[in-house]
Amino acid sequence: MYQTEYKRAGSLNEAAQLVAASGGEGKYVSGGMTLIPTMKQRLASPSLLVDLRHVEGHKGISVSGKTVTIKGGTTHAEIAASEELKSVVPGFAGLAQLIGDPAVRHMGTIGGSVANFDPAADYPAALLAMEATILTDKREVAASDFFLGLFETALDENEIVTGVRFEAPESSAYEKFRNPASRYAMCGVFVAKRGEGRVGVGVTGAGASGAFRWTEAENALSGRFDVSALDGLAVDEGEMISDLHGSAAYRANLVKVVAKRAARKAGASGGPEVSGPKTPGGDAP
Amino acid sequence: MGVEGIGASVLRKEDRRFITGRGRYVDDMTVPGMKYAAFVRSPHAHARIKGIDVAAAKAMPGVIDVLEGSQLKADGIGNLICGWAVNSKDGSPMKMGAWPALAFETVRHVGQAVAVVVADTKAQARDAAEAVEIDYEVLPAVVEGPAALQDGAPQLHPEAPGNLVFDWEIGDAKATEEAFGRAAHVTKLDIVNNRLVPNPMEPRAALGVYDPAEEHYTVWTTSQNPHVARLVMSAFYNVAPEHKLRVIAPDVGGGFGSKIYIYPEEIVCLWASRKTGVPVKWTSDRTEAFLTDAHGRDHTTHVEAAFDADNKIIGMKVDTVANLGAYMSLFSSATPTYLYATLLSGQYDIPAIYANVKAVYTNTVPVDAYRGAGRPEATYVVERTMETAARELGVSPAELRRKNFIRSFPHQTPVIMCYDAGDFEASLDAGMKAADVSGFEGRRAEAKSRGKLRGLGMSCYIEACGIAPSKAVGSLGAGVGLWESAEVRVNPVGTIEILTGSHSHGQGHETTFAQLVSERFGLPVENVQVIHGDTDKVQFGMGTYGSRSGAVGMSAIVKALDKVEAKAKKIAAHLLEAAEGDIVIENGEVKVAGTDRKLGWHEVALNAYTGHKLPDGMEPGLKEGAFYDPQNFTFPAGCYICEVEVDPDTGKTEIVQFVAADDFGRVINPLIVHGQVHGGLAQGIGQALLEGTRYDESGQLITASYMDYAMPRAWDLPMFKVSTTETLSPSNPLGMKGCGEAGAIGSPPAVINAITDAIGNNDLTMPATPEKVWRAIHAA
């Protein structure tokens, strides 16, 4: 890691001022689960790190009727364990439980993940599918206007993600097919069955430009919330990631397969029962 | 058997320090004045070094010195060598290219060390390493073994025209051709044994300390064989005279073969300590480990097997290209020859075998022995072939194997090895019973109802361990003998120290070796201390690899214990005024058989040291040493059965059951032996499903971290069903065969046989990633 300077902000205002004064060389660090590894690899070298983890009031989950608000400093573990979330939008809590590993979930935050927009980040799939609103210290932005491309968001320089807000869907689920090495999503799909028959489908890990809404699948499932509605559909291979872990063609296949499974888990009819293998012969000697 | 003797699952003595964070690994060591090394490494797979400019780096904060290869050469530090001479079939010696510890003319793989920075802190050393400017002329690179042999391929070493290290053969070509001439069926397969990165969890490290007052060198290093390291560094690399060099391998966090070798970094740390006058520590990071630890496997093979009309296998032809990487690592020549082709007979009575192995240089990390070393490659060839043949012949894979098993011993194979004992049918039966093979078709049908493809595959492996009879390996080109040494020191109070040339880096020697004492004298294992890993303490040793610590290392201890017992009995006989032949030692007491006359063990020990009442002419003391040279290899064997479910939509394979039925001969500690099998299975399953080392065409390693190299996680593996059958090895006093590598040797073909059974397509390479399996399903 290159030399850097660390400062701990007490408020979002203070944090923004510190980074603004750094002349473009400063970065916010929240859980640091992406930034610190990147700095260790010497692939990032911010001269200043401003820690948001101790900012008062930057953490917390509130549910009001169907409206869910999660503050930026809330960790994945807190989201996964939240009884409120589990009751109103279990699919989203379940997604958080599948992020990284327990140690990562204890540190990593939703604000950091949303601001970074890694192509394999999990939250964006859900936030897109639920048409969530991204909250910053300056404004509110619709998720589809916020996530622009690989590691590219609508955030202005020095702008801080302060949270996300969304309407809890009637039902929702996230399915994730992991990269066997990194264990990040090679394909993750969030299906949200929302009011008035509208269905949202967000896909992460597969798209060459980051997470995206699969609108054809949304339309198909909105018309008929049955897994078979996806049968004739396909995503464009040309827009998929292709790397040593999976070609674009394979990822395109995954998107469809995983989407079907997420839909099924979210309550769509049809499709095979999801159950695990039986262990032969009972217990071993 | 006592409660802590042979056959008892004694909990490990060494665990307490590891579970409380008190293990002592090389990177945990500090000495006064210690500084840190960072290596400057080649970013190119193949390049000529036109110039090195260290001026900017030397001016960086905290930098003590920056050293380069020309200085190393000027100081007379020798090139790294391969210690096993293998000749080509035309009689010419292998072509060993020069490998300096720091490159100064040419770099031949990404990550090769070119210079070293010594600085006050690790971070400063690394900062300065980035400031070393090297002017490279980039040369074309080649990374695949077969490609390196083609006309026009980039040439690596002037010593090796055509990149050919050797073109070696074994077996009887004529007899084999004759067998194929009368074959009723021939099975042919093209096989790639994927390149693996060993990845012990402790990265390599070295701390070199030069003491100018004594002109003495000490190195703490992550080694499986510290004495071999000392010998090679003194006799061949001219780092320090052997009597002025102490090598300490303290707690070592796994090795799996990769810590056998003497690498540039420990040589450089010692040399740099002399040059700079400060102790120099280097600790690899994980990406450095990927770029510099010896890799494993990387064979490309064509195999043909001939069967007669009765489905008896009558001949086998094997043609292998072994990719050795950019340089010949210490035992790199033996792995794809004498540790590989000598096992191509498998468990089967094959009258004629011929194998040809071409070893080649490529612009990749050097390849050497990795857990199993040659034997996994042989097992994969044989067991994929048997399974494929069974499918082609329309017979049960188990029955084809059973029909061809060797049933009488000793059995001389056509490829050097003489199997001395075994019962292959017993392992097969045990495996099939544990796996409930008879119920498989029902399970397959049930899985189908859930949309899953279920498959079953087996592998009946044999390996050669107990490496090795010195005369035998000497005749095959080994530069060293492969015996082992031990010393048993009985202290005046009766406690015992065992000094062994074996080295434990996870195998539990501190416990199993102590169990031998418990068995022999009835003393608690707590009274026994096992000492290893320090050339100043242990007389000599060849170290731990090739599952040799039991069959060879413990045999040496047994020999030393024999001598201790004999002397103790003489002393006791004298003290008790009895005949020596009437003395028995049990439960920590030395008794006259059939009487109540006895001494405590500690009383005999004390008398040995006071010398007051010893028989006339007897030397005082109770301490004996022994060297043990094995009479033959040992031959662990077994049957592994894997059952998988494949998701046809994603190609993802889940291992739903894995059965291992092994014959390791005598088992000293079942708990530890089962643990060895579990770990070996994980590495073998890792090879089959997950681990693939990939270079791009320019020679960049694109799987250089855990982000891209898939290590087996808990989630990838099932609970294993492990059991043992037992035929004793006649070649050593305990009847042991060795258990350290079996899991990694036997499991890959079982997994691939299971997947190909599930998907109905035999054309599948390792690692069987979800995409490959998915494509194979849709190609079928």
Next chain:
Amino acid sequence: MTDVSMTVNGRQVTGSVEDRTLLVQFLRDNLGLTGTHVGCDTSQCGACVVHLDGQAVKSCTLLAVQASGSSVTTIEGLAPSATELHPMQAAFRENHGLQCGYCTPGMIMTAVDMVARHGAELDEKTVRDELDGNICRCTGYHNIVKAILSVAQSMQGSGEGQRIAAE
């Protein structure tokens, strides 16, 4: 250089570090607590897991300055006394859940955190899921899983709920 102060294994400690110093470096190099290990560069192997304010975190992915003011428990601070073991430490030994010992401190710290969150409800699938961030190259995880389940099961005071499929 920045002054940091934190509670480590119940003891107040201070130190002066570069801001780029990782918590694991501070623990190992400044405090001599070498039980916490480094096994990778990419926050995946878990050899460095410690507890930060009671939760398992990767000390290789946290700056020492980030941890200033916090309470840290390392493997050296887990046992209740010099002569007693924490139940998880004992279970790893009794089940032969370690071989070379290098991943072991991180494994145990992860396991303690896991059992604290799941208690007796822990099953084999969850254990394997939650070991996703801890790599062991020696044991094939078999005995690690057994060790963790044995501690979880002991929390409900009986052998009921045996959830291991084999051996």
